[in-house]
Amino acid sequence: MRAEIRDIVEKTLKDIGANGRIDDLIASPYHPWLLTYVEYEDGGTGCGSCSAVFRGMEYGSGGMIGEIKGLDLLGRDARGVIGELMELDGTLYNAIALSTLSALSYRFMNxxxxxxxxxxxxxxxxxxxxxxxxxxxxxxxxxxxxxxxxxxxxxxxxxxxxxxxxxxxxxxxxxxxxxxxxxxxxxxxxxxxxxxxxxxxxxxxxxxxxxxxxxxxxxxxxxxxxxxxxxxxxxxxxxxxxxxxxxxxxxxxxxxxxxxxxxxxxxxxxxxxxxxxxxxxxxxxxxxxxxxxxx
Missing domain, CATH: 3.40.50.11590 (Rossmann fold)
Structure with a gap:
C-alpha cells in the first residue's frame, strides 16, 4: 500500500479504537466491489465495501476468488488483517484492507x-x-x-x-x-x-x-x-x-x-x-x- 494511503489507514484505526474479527467477505469477478463483514468484540456487526479494480468499471479477474481464499481471512483479527495487507502491493489487497477499515468504522458512521x-x-x-x-x-x-x-x-x-x-x-x-x-x-x-x-x-x-x-x-x-x-x-x-x-x-x-x-x-x-x-x-x-x- 502506498505510504500516504497507509498513513490514513493507520491513523484512522487509532481514531476509532474498535476491533473485531472477520466474519465474512463477499466478492464476485462480475463486479468490482467487494464487501467485508466484521463481528465486533461485543458481538455487533459492521460492513464495509471497496472497489477492487485499478481503474474504471473494468470487471475483476476470475483469479481474485482464489487469491482471496488463499488469504485465509475468516475469523481472523480485523486489525491484524489490515496490517498484513498494507505490507502487500496490489489493488485487491488495498481494497480488502479498506473495506475492513470501513467495517470497523460502521458503528461510528451515523x-x-x-x-x-x-x-x-x-x-x-x-x-x-x-x-x-x-x-x-x-x-x-x-x-x-x-x-x-x-x-x-x-x-x-x-x-x-x-x-x-x-x-x-x-x-x-x-x-x-x-x-x-x-x-x-x-x-x-x-x-x-x-x-x-x-x-x-x-x-x-x-x-x-x-x-x-x-x-x-x-x-x-x-x-x-x-x-x-x-x-x-x-x-x-x-x-x-x-x-x-x-x-x-x-x-x-x-x-x-x-x-x-x-x-x-x-x-x-x-x-x-x-x-x-x-x-x-x-x-x-x-x-x-x-x-x-x-x-
Missing part, C-alpha cells in the same frame, strides 16, 4: 456520533439506484453557473444533474480516452469531455473525487493537481470509513452505509455485489468540515 465529534452531517436513505445520483443532486449546493466542475472517475450518473448548473463539466478517468469517443451522425458532441491527464483538474473550482483513488493509490496525485479548487469532495464506498483523517485532505465525504441484515447480504450475493446501491435501507452519509456545504 449522524449522532459524527456530529458529537464536531462534523457537519447529512444522513438519508438512497432514493434511486446508484448513490452517485445523490451526489449530482445535492452537489448543486456547492456549485454555481460560473464554476468549472471536474469529476474524477466516470460517474456518468451524476452528469445529468450537474451539467445544467455549471459553466463546464469535465471528467478525469484512467481508462484510455479513445473509449469515450462518441459518434453522432449529425455531428453533435458530448457536453462532458473526458480526459486521462490530471492536468484537467488544475483550474477546476469544484472537484468530486472517486474513493477508488484510495485502493489504486492515485489520491495523492489527484489532490496535488486540484489543490487550488474551492471545494474537494470524496465519494463512494471506497472512502466510507471514519472520515477524521480524510477531512484533513478534502472538504467533504459522501459515504455509503450498507445494512448488515442477513436478507440484504443474501440479495447482495444474488446480485453479484450490486444490490447494495438500490437497497432502500442503504444510507448516504455526507460528512463535511464546514457549514457552507450544508446550506
Amino acid at each position: 449522524r449522532e456520533h459524527l456530529e458529537r465529534e464536531g462534523f457537519n452531517v447529512v444522513e438519508r436513505p438512497i432514493s434511486e439506484g446508484l448513490f452517485g445520483r445523490e451526489i449530482g443532486r445535492s452537489g448543486g449546493r456547492l456549485i454555481s453557473k460560473e464554476d468549472v466542475v471536474a469529476v474524477v472517475g466516470f460517474a456518468y450518473w451524476t452528469f445529468p444533474y450537474l451539467i445544467s448548473q455549471v459553466k463546464e463539466l469535465r471528467c478525469l478517468e484512467l481508462l484510455d480516452a479513445e473509449l469515450f469517443q462518441t459518434l453522432s451522425l449529425r455531428g453533435r458532441e458530448p457536453r462532458v469531455r473526458v480526459y486521462n491527464n490530471p492536468g484537467c483538474l488544475e483550474d477546476a473550482d469544484v472537484v468530486f473525487i472517486t474513493g477508488m483513488t484510495l485502493p489504486n493509490g492515485t489520491l495523492p496525485e489527484v489532490l496535488k493537481h486540484c489543490r487550488n479548487a474551492r471545494v474537494r469532495v470524496l465519494y463512494g464506498p471506497s472512502c466510507s470509513f471514519y472520515p477524521s483523517r480524510l477531512l484533513r485532505l478534502v472538504d467533504g465525504v459522501y459515504a455509503i452505509k450498507i445494512p448488515v441484515e442477513e436478507e440484504v447480504k443474501l440479495r447482495i450475493m444474488d446480485s453479484r455485489c450490486v444490490y447494495q446501491y438500490s437497497c432502500p435501507k442503504t444510507r448516504i452519509v455526507e460528512v463535511w468540515n464546514g457549514e457552507a456545504a450544508l446550506s
Whole structure:
C-alpha cells in the first residue's frame, strides 16, 4: 500500500479504537466491489465495501476468488488483517484492507456520533439506484453557473444533474480516452469531455473525487493537481470509513452505509455485489468540515 494511503489507514484505526474479527467477505469477478463483514468484540456487526479494480468499471479477474481464499481471512483479527495487507502491493489487497477499515468504522458512521465529534452531517436513505445520483443532486449546493466542475472517475450518473448548473463539466478517468469517443451522425458532441491527464483538474473550482483513488493509490496525485479548487469532495464506498483523517485532505465525504441484515447480504450475493446501491435501507452519509456545504 502506498505510504500516504497507509498513513490514513493507520491513523484512522487509532481514531476509532474498535476491533473485531472477520466474519465474512463477499466478492464476485462480475463486479468490482467487494464487501467485508466484521463481528465486533461485543458481538455487533459492521460492513464495509471497496472497489477492487485499478481503474474504471473494468470487471475483476476470475483469479481474485482464489487469491482471496488463499488469504485465509475468516475469523481472523480485523486489525491484524489490515496490517498484513498494507505490507502487500496490489489493488485487491488495498481494497480488502479498506473495506475492513470501513467495517470497523460502521458503528461510528451515523449522524449522532459524527456530529458529537464536531462534523457537519447529512444522513438519508438512497432514493434511486446508484448513490452517485445523490451526489449530482445535492452537489448543486456547492456549485454555481460560473464554476468549472471536474469529476474524477466516470460517474456518468451524476452528469445529468450537474451539467445544467455549471459553466463546464469535465471528467478525469484512467481508462484510455479513445473509449469515450462518441459518434453522432449529425455531428453533435458530448457536453462532458473526458480526459486521462490530471492536468484537467488544475483550474477546476469544484472537484468530486472517486474513493477508488484510495485502493489504486492515485489520491495523492489527484489532490496535488486540484489543490487550488474551492471545494474537494470524496465519494463512494471506497472512502466510507471514519472520515477524521480524510477531512484533513478534502472538504467533504459522501459515504455509503450498507445494512448488515442477513436478507440484504443474501440479495447482495444474488446480485453479484450490486444490490447494495438500490437497497432502500442503504444510507448516504455526507460528512463535511464546514457549514457552507450544508446550506
